[in-house]
Amino acid sequence: METALEQLKRSRAFLCLECGKCTAVCPISRANSQYSPRRLLAEGLFYGASDLASNRMLWSCLTCQLCSRRCPVDVKYSEFMRDIRAIAQSNGFLGNPSHGGAMHHIMEMAASPKLKQNRTGWITDDLKVKKTGEVLYFVGCLPYYEQLFGKDFEFSPISIAHDTVKVLNKLGIEPVVMDNERCCGHDLYWLGQLDKFDELGRLNLKEFEKAGIKKIITACPECAVTIKRLYPERLGQDGPEVAHISEIIAANKGKLRFKSSPQKVAFQDPCRLGRFMEVYEQPRESLSAIPGVEVREMAHNRRGAICCGTTNWMNCDATSKQIQRSRLSEANAAGAETIVTACPKCQIHFRCAQCGQEGDKINIKVADMVNVIASALEG
Numbered sequence: 017m018e019t020a021l022e023q024l025k026r027s028r029a030f031l032c033l034e035c036g037k038c039t040a041v042c043p044i045s046r047a048n049s050q051y052s053p054r055r056l057l058a059e060g061l062f063y064g065a066s067d068l069a070s071n072r073m074l075w076s077c078l079t080c081q082l083c084s085r086r087c088p089v090d091v092k093y094s095e096f097m098r099d100i101r102a103i104a105q106s107n108g109f110l111g112n113p114s115h116g117g118a119m120h121h122i123m124e125m126a127a128s129p130k131l132k133q134n135r136t137g138w139i140t141d142d143l144k145v146k147k148t149g150e151v152l153y154f155v156g157c158l159p160y161y162e163q164l165f166g167k168d169f170e171f172s173p174i175s176i177a178h179d180t181v182k183v184l185n186k187l188g189i190e191p192v193v194m195d196n197e198r199c200c201g202h203d204l205y206w207l208g209q210l211d212k213f214d215e216l217g218r219l220n221l222k223e224f225e226k227a228g229i230k231k232i233i234t235a236c237p238e239c240a241v242t243i244k245r246l247y248p249e250r251l252g253q254d255g256p257e258v259a260h261i262s263e264i265i266a267a268n269k270g271k272l273r274f275k276s277s278p279q280k281v282a283f284q285d286p287c288r289l290g291r292f293m294e295v296y297e298q299p300r301e302s303l304s305a306i307p308g309v310e311v312r313e314m315a316h317n318r319r320g321a322i323c324c325g326t327t328n329w330m331n332c333d334a335t336s337k338q339i340q341r342s343r344l345s346e347a348n349a350a351g352a353e354t355i356v357t358a359c360p361k362c363q364i365h366f367r368c369a370q371c372g373q374e375g376d377k378i379n380i381k382v383a384d385m386v387n388v389i390a391s392a393l394e395g
């Protein structure tokens with residue numbers, strides 16, 4: 017187990033110059049002046065991690081890494097937050113989970129080796145999938161989101177899974193879909209629940225090995241970065257190669273036949289796909305492959321993109337709503353009819369922000385990249 021000093025060295029927190037550039041750029045700070053990453057860092061270094069662990073603001077950080085992009089000494093603030101959250105969890109201090117903690121309970125249950133699941137009921141006869149093989153489509157939490165959010169937000173999260181397989185089949189790929197796949201553990205990692213995260217990682221790696229998987233494709237950037245980076249980091253074991261579906265589509269777009277689908281879209285760079293994995297152009301190239309699609313850029317895009325306003329199903333409040341609405345307004349100002357994202361959670365949060373009174377709604381649709389692409393396919 018890492019010592020506090022080792023943790024500080026890893027996150028480079030002790031190098032902080034107190035310049036405040038992180039606070040200037042942070043979307044939470046811009047919406048809520050009570051929140052300051054510079055101040056939280058200084059308090060943690062001055063008074064010690066245990067004091068900071070009881071601060072409720074700890075759970076507001078989106079771990080979006082926008083601040084780290086601006087930090088002159090490369091302080092890894094998100095990792096500093098994760099380390100303090102782990103201390104807070106062990107001291108019994110928790111933030112304010114959204115939806116009564118439903119998603120957290122599901123993640124924790126998934127870490128039980130005894131859990132038996134039926135996760136493949138959504139697969140329709142028109143889709144070709146296998147039980148074993150070299151390429152896995154890792155579905156992630158979509159079956160759970162379908163139950164929790166499908167009705168309220170007037171969209172079908174599981175349609176993202178359906179359309180991912182549809183696109184892969186068009187490319188001649190018949191992916192493995194596993195009944196016993198577990199949550200990737202992304203949220204538990206960033207909430208500091210590292211024992212449960214490790215358990216999920218071990219269970220998934222075992223299933224990958226059993227099915228003979230060599231390559232994993234996901235339509236969720238959180239699953240992608242977790243399996244690609246965090247499993248090796250925590251478990252010391254390299255898993256299969258990992259790609260987000262946008263990388264697969266962009267690399268093979270010449271093999272797909274599209275009908276004309278005139279529309280103006282703005283792409284929301286999900287933090288995990290963009291700043292974490294440096295995948296910026298592939299979703300834009302994939303969308304632009306559809307005749308008639310025009311990709312408009314929001315004022316904040318690519319490395320400077322702003323998060324969808326809430327993460328890890330924590331501390332969702334008026335600040336989150338303000339960030340979501342400002343992001344939707346940016347897409348609107350760019351002249352887009354639809355804000356397209358490539359992360360199921362971004363879509364859920366944006367749709368939630370559109371659920372208010374009719375007069376509060378921003379005149380823009382929300383969609384997932386895979387759904388847009390699948391609906392434009394010929395045949």
Ligand code: SF4
Binds near residue numbers: 031
């Ligand atoms: S930008 Fe970096 S150096 Fe400046 S206050 Fe923030 S963490 Fe410290």
Ligand code: SF4
Binds near residue numbers: 038
């Ligand atoms: S990671 Fe994002 S939300 Fe957290 S302090 Fe940095 S900019 Fe703000």
Ligand code: SF4
Binds near residue numbers: 114332333336
């Ligand atoms: S924005 Fe997201 S986390 Fe917040 S209440 Fe809506 S669905 Fe839940």
